Amino acid sequence: MTIRHTNFRRATPNPAPAASTWRARGACRDDPDAMFPDGNKEGIAAAKEVCGPCPVRRQCLRDAIETRDTQWGIRAGLTPQERNAVVKEVARRRAKTEAVV
Known part of the structure; x- marks a missing residue:
């Protein structure tokens, strides 16, 4: 784990771990099969x-979007169909942003 230093007295863990x-x-770490x-x-x-209540739900969703995991199981609280909709919306927004620039 890498440590990033802040203005606070204690160092905090890097917010984007591996x-x-x-x-x-x-x-879901104790029963990953339940996610399928x-x-x-x-x-x-x-x-x-x-x-x-998962503490890594955002990282899980980010990973699902980046890897285009839209086929199997529940990730970040979303079904494959729901994740597919999110992936399409992210792609649409990126295209719109790139078109403006």
């Missing part, structure tokens, strides 16, 4: 519930 580090802190509920509504709801 992927393996953030995954190790995920709420095979399409049943109860399983999907249970997996989303695990993601709700």
Whole structure:
């Protein structure tokens, strides 16, 4: 872990740790198979519930967007279809921003 120094008395951990580090802190780390509920509504709801209070939910979503993981399981509290919509929206916004520049 790298340490970044701040104006505070204590050093704080780097806010963007390596992927393996953030995954190790995920709420799903003890039962990752639960994040692949095979399409049943109860399983999907249970997996989303695990993601709700997860401390690395943003990193998980960022990774899913960057890797275009839109096929399997629940990530960052989103189904593959929901992640696909997010990926498309991010791409649309990037294209719009690039067109303005």
